[in-house]
Amino acid sequence: MKTIQLTILGMDCAACAATLERVMQRQSGVKRxxxxxxxxxMELIYDDAALxxxxxxxxxxKAGYRVPRExxxxxxxxxxxxxxxxxxxxxxxxxxxxxxxxxxxxxVTFRPVGVDSRTMLSACREAGAEAEVTGLRAGxxxxxxxxxxxxxxxxxxxxGLTAPLMLELHPKAQFVLGTALQFVPGRxxxxxxxxxxxxxxxxxxxxxxxxxxxxxxxSSFVALTRKRNxxxxxxxxxxxxxxILFGKYMEQVAAGEAGSAIRKLLRLQxxxxxxxxxxxxxxxxxxxxxxxxxxxxxxxxxxxVDGVILSGLCAVDESMLTGExxxxxxxxxxxxxxxxxxxxxxxxxxxxxxxxxSVLARIVAMVRQAQTxxxxxxxxxxxxxxxxxxxxxxxxxxxxxxxxxxxxxxxLETAILNCCDVLTVACPCALGLATPTALMVxxxxxxxxxxxxxxxxxxxxxxKADTIVFDKTGTLTLGEPVLTDVRPLPGxxxxxxxxxxxxxxxxxxxxxxxxxxxxxxxxxPACEAVEVSEFQYLPGRGxxxxxxxxxxxxxxxxxxxxxxxxxxxxxxxxxxRKEAKTELCVARGGKLLGVLGVADVxxxxxxxxxxxxxxxxxxxWIMTGDHEETARAIAAKAGIDHVLAQVLPEDKAxxxxxxxxxxxxxxxxxxxxxxxxxxxxxxCSVAMGTGSDIAIExxxxxxxxxxxxxxxxxxxxxxxxxxxxxxxLRWALGYNAVSIPVAAAxxxxxxxxxxxxSASSIGVLMNSLRLKGTGDKKLRRLPxxxxxx
Amino acid sequence: xxxxxxxxxxxGIYCRQCAEVIVxxxxxxxxxxxxxxxxxxxxxxxxxxxxxxxEKKIRDRLDACGYPSCEKGAPGSNPILNALRHPLRRAxxx
Numbered sequence: 094m095k096t097i098q099l100t101i102l103g104m105d106c107a108a109c110a111a112t113l114e115r116v117m118q119r120q121s122g123v124k125r126x127x128x129x130x131x132x133x134x135m136e137l138i139y140d141d142a143a144l145x146x147x148x149x150x151x152x153x154x155k156a157g158y159r160v161p162r163e164x165x166x167x168x169x170x171x172x173x174x175x176x177x178x179x180x181x182x183x184x185x186x187x188x189x190x191x192x193x194x195x196x197x198x199x200x201v202t203f204r205p206v207g208v209d210s211r212t213m214l215s216a217c218r219e220a221g222a223e224a225e226v227t228g229l230r231a232g233x234x235x236x237x238x239x240x241x242x243x244x245x246x247x248x249x250x251x252x253g254l255t256a257p258l259m260l261e262l263h264p265k266a267q268f269v270l271g272t273a274l275q276f277v278p279g280r281x282x283x284x285x286x287x288x289x290x291x292x293x294x295x296x297x298x299x300x301x302x303x304x305x306x307x308x309x310x311x312s313s314f315v316a317l318t319r320k321r322n323x324x325x326x327x328x329x330x331x332x333x334x335x336x337i338l339f340g341k342y343m344e345q346v347a348a349g350e351a352g353s354a355i356r357k358l359l360r361l362q363x364x365x366x367x368x369x370x371x372x373x374x375x376x377x378x379x380x381x382x383x384x385x386x387x388x389x390x391x392x393x394x395x396x397x398v399d400g401v402i403l404s405g406l407c408a409v410d411e412s413m414l415t416g417e418x419x420x421x422x423x424x425x426x427x428x429x430x431x432x433x434x435x436x437x438x439x440x441x442x443x444x445x446x447x448x449x450x451s452v453l454a455r456i457v458a459m460v461r462q463a464q465t466x467x468x469x470x471x472x473x474x475x476x477x478x479x480x481x482x483x484x485x486x487x488x489x490x491x492x493x494x495x496x497x498x499x500x501x502x503x504x505l506e507t508a509i510l511n512c513c514d515v516l517t518v519a520c521p522c523a524l525g526l527a528t529p530t531a532l533m534v535x536x537x538x539x540x541x542x543x544x545x546x547x548x549x550x551x552x553x554x555x556x557k558a559d560t561i562v563f564d565k566t567g568t569l570t571l572g573e574p575v576l577t578d579v580r581p582l583p584g585x586x587x588x589x590x591x592x593x594x595x596x597x598x599x600x601x602x603x604x605x606x607x608x609x610x611x612x613x614x615x616x617x618p619a620c621e622a623v624e625v626s627e628f629q630y631l632p633g634r635g636x637x638x639x640x641x642x643x644x645x646x647x648x649x650x651x652x653x654x655x656x657x658x659x660x661x662x663x664x665x666x667x668x669x670r671k672e673a674k675t676e677l678c679v680a681r682g683g684k685l686l687g688v689l690g691v692a693d694v695x696x697x698x699x700x701x702x703x704x705x706x707x708x709x710x711x712x713x714w715i716m717t718g719d720h721e722e723t724a725r726a727i728a729a730k731a732g733i734d735h736v737l738a739q740v741l742p743e744d745k746a747x748x749x750x751x752x753x754x755x756x757x758x759x760x761x762x763x764x765x766x767x768x769x770x771x772x773x774x775x776x777c778s779v780a781m782g783t784g785s786d787i788a789i790e791x792x793x794x795x796x797x798x799x800x801x802x803x804x805x806x807x808x809x810x811x812x813x814x815x816x817x818x819x820x821x822l823r824w825a826l827g828y829n830a831v832s833i834p835v836a837a838a839x840x841x842x843x844x845x846x847x848x849x850x851s852a853s854s855i856g857v858l859m860n861s862l863r864l865k866g867t868g869d870k871k872l873r874r875l876p877x878x879x880x881x882x
Numbered sequence: 883x884x885x886x887x888x889x890x891x892x893x894g895i896y897c898r899q900c901a902e903v904i905v906x907x908x909x910x911x912x913x914x915x916x917x918x919x920x921x922x923x924x925x926x927x928x929x930x931x932x933x934x935x936x937e938k939k940i941r942d943r944l945d946a947c948g949y950p951s952c953e954k955g956a957p958g959s960n961p962i963l964n965a966l967r968h969p970l971r972r973a974x975x976x
Contacts, residue, residue, distance in 0.1 A: 393912040
């Protein structure tokens with residue numbers, strides 16, 4: 094089985110997507126197929142033992158659409174074995190042919206299945222030749238531009254031919270212009286209609302083609318036979334075609350706009366980078382970078398490829414990933430994400446992941462996936478769309494019969510006009526566009542703000558959740574202990590207590606020790622390191638050592654009792670254990686000095702998020718394997734009411750199921766491997782990007798930055814998107830329900846009908862694009878937008 | 883880390899592709915933090931770090947990529963008029 098994503102051209106309307114889907118589904122060897130009209134792509138799972146890619150292309154062609162060929166020019170750097178390179182390139186999946194050019198370059202033609210310059214170059218390299226891609230005529234933008242240009246040309250021709258019709262020309266001249274209109278700009282519709290008839294699925298093309306042909310045939314008949322007292326409708330026909338072409342052109346423009354958020358992400362990666370080659374820094378194309386190459390990053394530059402810092406310090410703006418424009422400090426050993434922006438500092442780093450495996454490419458692929466997959470709500474629209482066109486044709490025929498035989502007996506003109514009005518005004522496209530455009534803009538906006546929806550149903554269902562279950566460690570809390578309390582006994586200063594414990598804890602790598610040293614490093618002025626001898630680590634109890642001749646203990650009560658230190662003074666201090674903190678008693682020379690409290694603290698944004706979610710009326714739960722008391726303490730601090738403590742990892746899913754059985758729609762938020770079953774069970778699952786890979790895999794929604802506050806946005810984006818989808822569907826259905834009877838009554842002029850039909854589908858698109866602008870004003874990234882808030 | 887922004891109009895925009903090309907070029911200019919363009923007004927907003935790049939350098943970069951910056955309403959800064967004047971002209975790179 095092989096999964097591919099192909100670009101499909103020639104789809105004029107959302108109904109085409111359904112047609113192609115049905116035709117492909119019928120072919121043997123095809124397992125699953127999803128076609129997205131807005132993105133002009135088809136996702137196909139097929140048996141590569143039974144079918145070749147060219148077979149698939151042939152099937153698509155038979156259905157009446159086309160899979161474009163893309164081209165690339167490759168220049169070979171050195172005198173390489175050209176035949177070997179050609180053979181290697183031909184073996185790349187998707188490549189159709191490789192030919193020589195007179196100027197020595199190679200021309201590669203390939204199918205749009207995600208072949209990029211990197212795959213081709215690596216094939217060349219395997220064949221032993223360094224190469225460079227000098228020209229690439231491929232990609233979504235290239236095809237979109239192509240379609241748009243064709244439409245624009247058709248529109249101009251149509252307008253050019255219609256304009257003279259506005260003058261009172263001789264009937265024969267009108268006939269010539271009208272015929273030209275019918276067969277030059279109008280031919281796309283007729284071709285589409287034929288395609289529809291052949292596949293027995295009916296789209297907008299059939300309606301437009303029928304109505305323009307009927308008007309043309311009637312007017313031609315009149316123009317060529319009658320001598321006086323007649324009206325011609327060639328003008329109406331021209332206006333109808335022009336307006337619909339204009340509508341389609343605008344639709345193309347708006348569809349391009351809908352995907353612009355994702356395209357901007359792809360543009361973030363720079364084209365070249367400074368790479369160390371034979372000890373020298375050289376500027377190289379990003380495609381030529383290999384794993385393990387050493388790259389220099391200067392302030393103000395964007396990170397060319399993912400990697401790990403070798404040396405240097407820098408502050409990186411990762412807003413494209415997280416939606417947060419505050420730069421993050423990075424040092425040796427930290428990872429850099431391609432496309433993020435280095436605000437200050439020089440660093441050198443090694444490239445780790447490239448091309449399709451890079452973080453940016455994976456984000457884009459994930460969002461594309463979400464856009465291609467159908468949300469459940471779309472099935473309803475698809476079902477309606479399938480019966481829509483045959484229904485409209487029937488109504489049109491009925492209108493004709495009614496006018497011709499009943500209302501105005503024998504008046505062919507009125508009957509034909511009213512029948513054409515019905516055909517023109519009906520708009521199956523608005524219905525087809527309602528869901529996909531909104532989902533596309535919604536998921537794009539999400540990606541921009543640091544919320545990744547992995548599929549359409551996640552976007553549809555997230556806001557319905559009324560119960561949110563949080564995992565404790567790593568989700569609500571930082572997952573790493575932090576020093577929270579310093580409680581010296583009377584007569585001891587905080588500084589002494591901290592210095593002593595920090596000096597001794599530096600020698601251990603235990604999380605608690607790290608918490609102590611980190612706190613001391615931040616809060617104490619730097620001073621010379623104190624020498625510690627006879628350092629000893631006692632697992633489960635603490636650490637001991639000798640500083641300046643005196644023995645120092647740092648550990649729990651058991652350790653101190655063991656060493657004969659009196660714990661009587663401890664009662665004068667508050668018991669930190671009741672607050673779910675780990676107690677760290679410090680003693681010197683057999684005398685207790687005080688205690689330090691270490692705890693896994695809440696994330697900074699936890700309380701705010703919880704308050705906002707509560708205000709939104711959600712029921713909040715905390716689920717953890719920890720003790721009841723610890724869990725309660727954290728829950729109380731965060732403001733969460735319900736606690737599920739001491740839940741074993743394997744029982745987490747069961748608890749979620751129990752909540753679901755109570756009729757709740759559960760959203761699970763987690764980050765660890767132990768949360769995975771629960772994430773899979775919940776109605777909607779959110780994973781922290783900082784968590785384990787398996788949790789990220791199994792969740793529906795991903796917060797790449799691991800910021801809890803984005804949780805509110807998950808619900809608000811989902812809610813707004815679905816509201817727009819419902820508005821779109823309501824508008825599309827309502828429009829048709831009102832306009833068809835009005836047209837049948839013969840009140841509207843044919844041109845007005847064309848205008849109304851175009852306006853309705855553009856209206857749906859515009860409504861979807863509204864999603865781009867909305868959002869929490871606080872989180873808007875551009876400063877000039879902030880001025881207005 | 884300072885931040886500055888300026889707004890300029892650009893000449894020679896014809897279709898939306900041009901707009902995206904400009905944004906792409908800006909984003910890959912060293913020191914530019916963000917760029918956004920309003921196609922119909924040919925109005926480009928660039929946010930940049932003045933410690934690394936100057937406004938002049940950014941404008942030079944615009945000139946170099948074939949879309950010189952200009953005053954509002956300067957000839958050639960109306961995308962619609964440009965498109966009408968060269969209806970069949972292809973976008974750069976074609």
